[in-house]
Amino acid sequence: MEFKDYYQVLGVTKTATAEEIKKAYRKLARKFHPDVSKEPEAEQRMQEVNEAKAVLSDPEKRLAYDQLAQQYRSGQDFQPPPDWDAGFEFSGRGFEEADLGEFSDFFANLFGQGGRAGRGGQAGRGGRGYQMRGEDRHAKINIDLADAFHGAARAITLQVPQLDAQGRVFSREHTLSVQIPKGVKEGQHIRLLGQGSPGVGGGPAGDLYLEIHFTPDSRYRVEGRDVYQTVPVTPWEAALGASIETPTPSGAVKLKVPAGSQTGRRLRLKGRGIPGPESGDLYVELEVVLPPADTDKARELYKTMAHELAFDPRQRRGG
Amino acid sequence: MEQQRIIRGELIDEATLTLEDLARACSVEIDWVIERIESGLLADGSPYVASWRFTSHDLTRARRLCQLERDFEAAPELAALATDLIEENQRLRDRLRAAGMA
Numbered sequence: 001m002e003f004k005d006y007y008q009v010l011g012v013t014k015t016a017t018a019e020e021i022k023k024a025y026r027k028l029a030r031k032f033h034p035d036v037s038k039e040p041e042a043e044q045r046m047q048e049v050n051e052a053k054a055v056l057s058d059p060e061k062r063l064a065y066d067q068l069a070q071q072y073r074s075g076q077d078f079q080p081p082p083d084w085d086a087g088f089e090f091s092g093r094g095f096e097e098a099d100l101g102e103f104s105d106f107f108a109n110l111f112g113q114g115g116r117a118g119r120g121g122q123a124g125r126g127g128r129g130y131q132m133r134g135e136d137r138h139a140k141i142n143i144d145l146a147d148a149f150h151g152a153a154r155a156i157t158l159q160v161p162q163l164d165a166q167g168r169v170f171s172r173e174h175t176l177s178v179q180i181p182k183g184v185k186e187g188q189h190i191r192l193l194g195q196g197s198p199g200v201g202g203g204p205a206g207d208l209y210l211e212i213h214f215t216p217d218s219r220y221r222v223e224g225r226d227v228y229q230t231v232p233v234t235p236w237e238a239a240l241g242a243s244i245e246t247p248t249p250s251g252a253v254k255l256k257v258p259a260g261s262q263t264g265r266r267l268r269l270k271g272r273g274i275p276g277p278e279s280g281d282l283y284v285e286l287e288v289v290l291p292p293a294d295t296d297k298a299r300e301l302y303k304t305m306a307h308e309l310a311f312d313p314r315q316r317r318g319g
Numbered sequence: 320m321e322q323q324r325i326i327r328g329e330l331i332d333e334a335t336l337t338l339e340d341l342a343r344a345c346s347v348e349i350d351w352v353i354e355r356i357e358s359g360l361l362a363d364g365s366p367y368v369a370s371w372r373f374t375s376h377d378l379t380r381a382r383r384l385c386q387l388e389r390d391f392e393a394a395p396e397l398a399a400l401a402t403d404l405i406e407e408n409q410r411l412r413d414r415l416r417a418a419g420m421a
Contacts, residue, residue, distance in 0.1 A: 029390040035383065035405045136344045153325050177325045188375045190328035209344055209378070210328065223417035230419065
């Protein structure tokens with residue numbers, strides 16, 4: 001475990017006032033907020049920033065942290081010395097158990113209830129006879145669009161905070177095999193009962209909410225339950241009409257291309273979008289692709305068309 | 320080696336979550352949710368509010384409101400305004416993507 005310099009994370013000096021810390025936090029929170037940030041690893045940076053603010057904006061924690069920080073540099077290998085927080089009183093405000101799941105091992109070891117209660121600190125929620133349901137947890141997962149059409153079993157790996165024999169928090173990788181139900185939409189949640197944080201004092205575990213996102217697929221675009229795809233066709237298929245076979249997320253289909261089609265013509269296959277109580281539609285957009293004029297024969301055919309067809313697309317546009 | 324069994328979850332569709340479920344999933348008190356519903360900041364216009372049932376969209380919105388209020392010490396109305404804009408932005412991006420323009 002590495003020592004974290006929370007002052008460095010927020011970009012403030014060790015003498016920063018509470019107001020300066022708040023200001024620095026808000027600036028970074030705006031920069032790395034997952035909803036708006038385009039910064040790489042914004043979510044992870046936001047977690048670090050939240051963690052630094054949680055410690056430095058609490059006078060009790062900041063005082064204890066400052067004392068510890070005198071002996072360490074950022075990134076240095078670190079184990080909290082026994083009774084590092086002896087002599088400090090923590091009111092317990094400001095940290096929820098949900099935070100411990102989201103924050104780093106470094107934070108959890110210093111300020112997690114296991115880190116202190118196990119060493120005779122204020123046991124708080126961990127006291128004898130105290131029972132509490134574990135916190136709900138949240139994770140985002142990416143699935144293929146095809147999984148929403150057919151359903152699938154997917155393995156997901158999560159970091160779960162746990163206590164060791166000494167009462168210290170460590171994170172353990174927990175791999176779950178999850179059945180992705182058919183008909184799931186982008187942004188929808190799957191609730192896994194009892195797969196959240198463990199309960200306290202024998203209380204039940206919380207639930208795990210998985211937020212579904214589709215892995216980008218250059219062949220398909222999705223809006224709600226409707227799916228859009230572009231299908232290339234030859235000029236003669238577009239001009240004369242044709243019956244073509246094309247792959248779709250639910251399998252290959254025979255598609256009737258109406259005569260006189262142009263690039264951009266959209267054909268709706270009703271009910272062939274993501275299945276559900278009201279299944280979405282599949283929109284196929286035609287793209288007319290010209291054969292290359294890379295042989296004598298091909299060039300001859302183009303020349304014949306140029307002579308035989310009275311066709312000027314710019315005239316039709318009035319250009 | 321942990322034994323792998325396939326876990327079947329519950330799809331949070333229309334009218335799935337109770338008031339207690341929603342509050343717990345956001346790590347907030349039930350009153351926090353009630354206040355925001357009564358102020359029209361959450362689940363506004365949802366046909367399920369009368370029966371105190373909530374959707375996946377309500378969960379996402381409630382978590383976003385909660386995070387904005389906490390991170391910026393924002394007033395609930397301001398957090399809701401930012402959330403409205405974020406949601407509108409996402410809707411437009413989705414439409415652009417569906418049109419093959421993003």
